Amino acid sequence: MTTAKLIQGYEVVIGFETHTQLATHSKIFSRASTAFGAEPNTQACAVDLALPGTLPVMNRTAVECAIKLGLALGSHIAPRSIFARKNYFYPDLPKGYQISQFEIPVVQGGEVSFFLEEGKGADKQTVLKTVRLVRAHLEEDAGKSVHDQFEGESGIDLNRAGTPLLEIVTEPDMRSTAEAVAYAKELHKIVTWIGICDGNMQEGSFRCDANVSVRKPGGPLGTRREIKNLNSFKNMQIAIDYEIRWQIEQLEDGLPIQQATVLFNPDTGETRAMRTKEDSADYRYFPDPDLPPLVVAPEWVEQVKATMPELPRAMAQRFVRDHGLPEYDATIVTQSTAMAAYFEDVATTSGQPKLAANWLMGEVARRLNQDELAFDELPVSAAQLAALITRIHDGTISHNAGKQVFDALWSEQDGEAEVGTATAQIDALIEAKGLKQMNDTGALEAIIDAVIAANPDNVAQYKAGKDKAFNALVGQVMKASKGKANPGQVNAVLKAKLQ
Incomplete structure (x- = not known):
């Protein structure tokens, strides 16, 4: 870990608990559906409600999801783990307890590494950060309290009760909001990459709780407050920043911080205390008598390992090794399986991996953000972008002209072109828009001679050592060529003529 940046003389300490909804068709201990969006209370069966005479049965796919995460994060996968009852009383918890894992979780240890840009200007650098994991344990979700749809009353929807979750808990290793958000994004990438979660934060599939505290450098850990259910990376940043400022103000005013669970209000950008934070003793954990220990044989782990895709960090390292990409670029183009596959197609077809990465991180990212599209909705095919990059690289068009062609491709919304067709399409667009660069040396020299003759002051300034005068002459040449000069x-x- 690098030295933390102090805020008003305080060091920030952040840990995460992330509830990852597992991509199963049925619940963790029953056959009830986990499909999102059903009518309230239509997907909660007798097992989910713990009605008399019912017994929970472990969902094998949920366990395989836990094994996949353990393999992806370099964790220890416990050969034997135990389920416990976590006792608390809340209207949306129909059993009066939640089946979870406490003393012996199925996934133990591991780490999440990611790159983070630090500093500004000339001091800007890309730093590799690592957050250690404590555990990831299987548990069932509770139901949902609904407060906004009834006049003066609340409703309970138990459809979510029993939905399989993997709660991923970190050490308090993060020292800034930027680190916390980068960690959450990296974990989100990993769980979606290996296919154990759809990652839909708006639907509650990936819910983050941030434990935030502040302390004087070198001092003991401060009292933490847990911000619950942060459902977007933007809200995560705003909520943690607000909580940090609030805690520092409290301490500076001589007021104590009380351990609490707090909620974030996206309308005001503020956090507020919901309840005093419980400790594990308050939940009166004890082994669930209805569930035997979960046994994961080494053969099962090996079977799951054989189905795992190439992981994003390994793929990024391959892109560095095989395509010569900087580590930062390789990390960005492996944000999702769709982006990584697209990059590799463009890089291989065009033979220009660095240009391909630049376009994905630049124009492609800009247009996706502008139109609020997911990467798999990109309307420009890999073959089209490869053909465009080829024409930029061989000098047929300039980079700025390439942006015009890219915009035209985006507007046509035809992302299915094959390689041969894509090349013909790019050439036709270049011709139709008159974007081909001037590569005729004789014609270019004539323009340059005219510009030199018309701008004696700039010529004199350049010869006196002023580089800005040279840039002004280049601008005049480009203007005279209507932007078509290379x-x-x-x-x-x-430069040759001036010298």
Whole structure:
């Protein structure tokens, strides 16, 4: 870990608990459906409600999801783990207890690593951060209290009761909001990459609780407050920043911090205490008498391992090794399986992996954000972008002209073109828009001669050592050529003539 940046003389300490809803068709201990969006209370069966005479039965797919996560994060997968009853009373918990794992979880230890940009300007650098994991344990979800749909009354929807969760708990290793958000994004990438969670934060499939405290550097850990159910990375950043400021203000005013569970209000950007935070003793854990120990044989782990995809960090390292990408670029283009596959297609077809990465991190990302599209909704095919990059690289068009062609492709919304068709399509667009660069040396020299003759002051300034005067002459050449001159060729010819 690098030295933490202090805020008003305080060091921030953050840990995470993330509830990951597992991608199973049925619940963790019953056959009831986990489909989202059903009418309230239509997907809660007798087992989910713990009615007399019912017994829970472990969902094998949920266990396989836990094994996959353990393999992906370098964790120890316990050969024997135990389920416990976590006792508390809340209207949306129909049993009066939640089946979870306490003393012996199925996934133990592990880590999540990610790159983070630190500093500004010339001091800006990309740093590898690592957050250690304590555990990941299987448990069932509770129901949901609904407060906004009834006048003066609340409703209880038990459809979610019994939905399988994997709660992933970190050590308090994060020292800034930026680190916390970057960790959450990396974990989100991993669980969706290996297919154990759909990652839909709005539907509650990936819910983050941030434990935030502040302390004087070198001092003991401060009292933490847990911000519950952060359902977007933007809200996560705002909520943690607010909580940090609030805690520092409390301490500076001589007031104590009380351990509590707090909620974030996205309308006000503020956190507020919901209840005093319980400790494990308050939940009166004891082994669930209806469930035997969960045994995971080494052969089962090996079977699951054989089905695992290439992990994002391993793929990023391969892109560095095979395509010569910087580590940061390789990390960005492996944000999802769809993006990684797209990049590899473009890089292989065009033979220009660095240009391919630049376009994905630049124009492609900008347009996706602007139109609020997911990457798998990208309307420009890999073959089209590869053909466009090829024409930029061979000097047929400039980078700026390439942006115009890209915008035209985006507007046409035709992302199915094959390689041969894509090349013909790109060439036709370049021709139709008159974007082909001027590569005729004789014509270019004539323009440059005219610009030199018309701008004696800039010529004199350049010869006196002022580089800005040279840039002004280049601009005049580009203007005279209507943007069709090759900038590299302009620079070379102009410098030769001036010298």
